[in-house]
Amino acid sequence: MVSSFKEKGPENPPKKRYENLINGDWMAPSDDEYFVTSDPATNEPIAEVARATAGDVDAAVTAAREAFPGWRDTGPPTRGRRIHRVAELIREYEDELAELESIDQGKPLSQAKSDIKGAARYFEYYAGAADKLEGKSIPVGPDQVDFTVREPYGVSAQIIPWNFPANLFARGVAPALAAGNAVVVKPAPTTPLSAYRMAQLCFEAGIPEAAVNVVAGGGETGAALTAHEGVNTITFTGSVTTGQAVMEAASENITPVTLELGGKNPAIVYPDADVSEAVDSISTAIFTNAGQICSAADRALVHADVYDEFVEQIVTVAESYQLGPGLDDPEMGPLNSEGHWKKVRRYIDIGRTEGATLATGGTTTEEEGEGWFVPPTVFTDVDNDMQIAQEEVFGPVLVVVPFDDNDDVVRLANDVEYGLTAGIFTNDVRRAHRVAREIEAGNVYVNKWFGDTDQTPFGGYKKSGIGREKGLEALDSYLQTKNIAINLTRSTSDDLPGA
Numbered sequence: 001m002v003s004s005f006k007e008k009g010p011e012n013p014p015k016k017r018y019e020n021l022i023n024g025d026w027m028a029p030s031d032d033e034y035f036v037t038s039d040p041a042t043n044e045p046i047a048e049v050a051r052a053t054a055g056d057v058d059a060a061v062t063a064a065r066e067a068f069p070g071w072r073d074t075g076p077p078t079r080g081r082r083i084h085r086v087a088e089l090i091r092e093y094e095d096e097l098a099e100l101e102s103i104d105q106g107k108p109l110s111q112a113k114s115d116i117k118g119a120a121r122y123f124e125y126y127a128g129a130a131d132k133l134e135g136k137s138i139p140v141g142p143d144q145v146d147f148t149v150r151e152p153y154g155v156s157a158q159i160i161p162w163n164f165p166a167n168l169f170a171r172g173v174a175p176a177l178a179a180g181n182a183v184v185v186k187p188a189p190t191t192p193l194s195a196y197r198m199a200q201l202c203f204e205a206g207i208p209e210a211a212v213n214v215v216a217g218g219g220e221t222g223a224a225l226t227a228h229e230g231v232n233t234i235t236f237t238g239s240v241t242t243g244q245a246v247m248e249a250a251s252e253n254i255t256p257v258t259l260e261l262g263g264k265n266p267a268i269v270y271p272d273a274d275v276s277e278a279v280d281s282i283s284t285a286i287f288t289n290a291g292q293i294c295s296a297a298d299r300a301l302v303h304a305d306v307y308d309e310f311v312e313q314i315v316t317v318a319e320s321y322q323l324g325p326g327l328d329d330p331e332m333g334p335l336n337s338e339g340h341w342k343k344v345r346r347y348i349d350i351g352r353t354e355g356a357t358l359a360t361g362g363t364t365t366e367e368e369g370e371g372w373f374v375p376p377t378v379f380t381d382v383d384n385d386m387q388i389a390q391e392e393v394f395g396p397v398l399v400v401v402p403f404d405d406n407d408d409v410v411r412l413a414n415d416v417e418y419g420l421t422a423g424i425f426t427n428d429v430r431r432a433h434r435v436a437r438e439i440e441a442g443n444v445y446v447n448k449w450f451g452d453t454d455q456t457p458f459g460g461y462k463k464s465g466i467g468r469e470k471g472l473e474a475l476d477s478y479l480q481t482k483n484i485a486i487n488l489t490r491s492t493s494d495d496l497p498g499a
Contacts, residue, residue: 014100014193017048018216020056021199023063024209030055035189035217040106040334041325041371049192052215054224057184060213061230064155064182067210072152072180080130083177085205087123090116090170090198097197101166102326104193106336106372107289109329118454119170119198125454126178129472133179133479145486150479152180153256154232157225159246160195161237162188162336163292163394169198171454171469172235173212177202179478181233182211186225190337192216222246229253235477236260237294240417240463258467258477260294260459262392263420266413267297267449268435270406271305273425277447279313281423282398285449287321287376290335291396295421295458297449298397299389301412304404311380311400315360318376318398325371334372335395341372344395348377351388356399357381384412392418406431414440419461423449442468 017034019026029050036045050056071079090097097119098112105112135148156176160168165187176183187195195214202212215221222242226234226249236246237260250257267285269278285297302310324330335341345364352358361377374395382389382399389399403409413422422441424432436444442460445451452458452470459468467477 014047014103018192018196019050020052020060020216021196021214022056022060023213024203027056027059029053037104037190037192039103039325039371040190040336041373043371046104047193049189049216051189052186052217052221052224054220056215057221057224057228058230060184060215061155061225061228063210063213064184065230067208068152068154068180068182071177071182071208071211074180076131076133079178079180080127082206083123083130083174084127086174086202086207087120087127089201089205090120090123093197093201094120097166097194099327100197101191101194102333105162105165105191106326106333108326108331108333111289112326115164115167119167121454122167122170122174126174126475129175129475130178133475135481138483140485143487143489145488147484149482149484150179151482152478153480154181155230156181156183156478157228157231157234158183158185159222159225159234159236159238160185160187162191163289163294165191166194166198168237169195171474173198173202175474176235176478177207177211179475181478182208184213184215184225184231186222187214187216189216189218223249226250226255227252231255233477234258235469238262243465256477258459258469259465260420260469261418261463261465262294262394263296263418263441263460263464264299264390264392264416265295265297265418265421265423265441266416266439267300267423268409268413268425269300269302269306269310270424270426270428270431271303272427273306274427274447275306275309275313278425279310279317281425281447281449283314283317283376285423286398287318287332287396290332290374292336292340292394294394294464295443295450295452296394297421297423298393298399299416300398300400301384301403301409302400303406303409304402307400307402311359311378314398314400315378318360318378321376323373323375332376332396335374336372338372340394341374344374344393344397347388347391347393347395347397348374351379351382351386351397351399354386354388355381356383356386356388359400361396384415390416410435410438414438417463420459420464421445
């Protein structure tokens with residue numbers, strides 16, 4: 001069954017049922033299978049969503065491939081204006097999008113609104129880059145003109161995680177479109193709804209309907225997309241394990257990948273730091289979105305001289321949080337799903353077993369129908385070798401590790417397999433510069449957290465990923481370089497490889 005977006009126009013979501021969105025049409029899944037997305041605060045179902053099969057993915061990739069030449073050849077100023085129009089529409093429908101995101105993901109409404117504003121900003125930012133994707137002239141001598149051009153790859157597969165669905169849709173789709181690519185988006189099965197609405201707004205803005213396709217589903221859908229020979233570049237945000245599977249699938253077709261795979265991010269609090277400032281930044285950085293943030297400050301390394309003061313203050317902050325359904329706009333909402341709730345709960349049990357002190361939190365909802373809530377949780381007296389200090393919990397769980405050697409703390413900070421973000425809290429500017437250089441992380445914040453913006457590159461070292469998103473560097477994931485050499489004289493036998 002196929003119904004046309006052009007005929008029906010955008011509908012105020014949530015709908016009761018979402019089909020695949022391919023070539024601007026609502027297309028039922030080929031095996032007629034659907035899954036249910038639910039409100040994580042109440043476990044109440046929101047909508048049925050098509051579970052895309054390999055055949056559905058193939059149809060979406062085919063549509064994107066057919067749309068690609070026309071979109072690629074659309075004049076850059078026109079591309080930019082249409083992408084900017086997407087930003088305007090996102091702002092126009094900000095309240096609707098935020099409510100949809102809040103009920104589907106679980107986050108407080110005010111945080112969802114912040115995410116939507118950020119999504120609009122991504123489209124604004126990359127709209128301005130569309131007519132500035134320049135090559136360069138290379139001075140090889142008077143006998144040859146040599147220059148480069150930057151060209152889109154073709155079809156970009158965008159695999160969107162469940163923690164910031166609408167925002168990360170924009171973070172990947174906007175630069176991909178600005179560079180001239182067509183996209184196939186696979187949102188997470190627990191948070192698929194905003195992707196459909198964002199795609200509709202792209203159509204309304206004048207983006208070709210086949211240039212933005214949405215197919216939802218779990219691992220099988222993702223595997224069909226990443227292994228598809230018609231996909232030319234892949235952007236994935238998620239776990240290390242799934243990222244490894246994405247790389248393995250992409251290797252079959254030598255498809256380039258951009259991976260953002262999470263972190264175990266250290267926040268170093270030196271004895272000369274403003275402790276209240278550090279507590280304010282770190283509590284926001286670990287408890288926002290219930291800690292479901294790859295760049296969260298989930299590992300505080302605190303000097304012994306200020307350790308007790310830090311712990312006392314952050315426990316007080318943690319215990320002040322109000323929890324509730326996202327649409328009630330509490331300070332913290334539920335975790336996104338039952339499966340993730342069980343994972344976070346398991347790590348809390350591990351922390352207890354390992355001998356860390358549970359300073360606050362740790363309790364979870366038990367009764368069916370209560371939603372997937374975990375209160376802000378703080379473990380103290382944590383050794384950096386403990387499992388809860390080494391592995392990404394991805395929940396509102398902060399581990400506080402004491403240190404007394406200012407030189408050795410950098411070793412502690414780097415002693416994990418991740419390297420996404422890090423924070424340094426100190427009033428010594430020389431120390432801040434030195435430690436920022438020594439930290440193994442793609443983003444380092446000093447006396448704050450979440451210092452990155454849409455204009456700054458974001459990505460990780462080590463197992464935190466490959467490539468960069470955000471900023472102009474993100475465009476490298478969606479453009480490839482072609483070198484053109486034009487001879488101005490008669491060719492000679494001197495033109496040999498390796499010369």
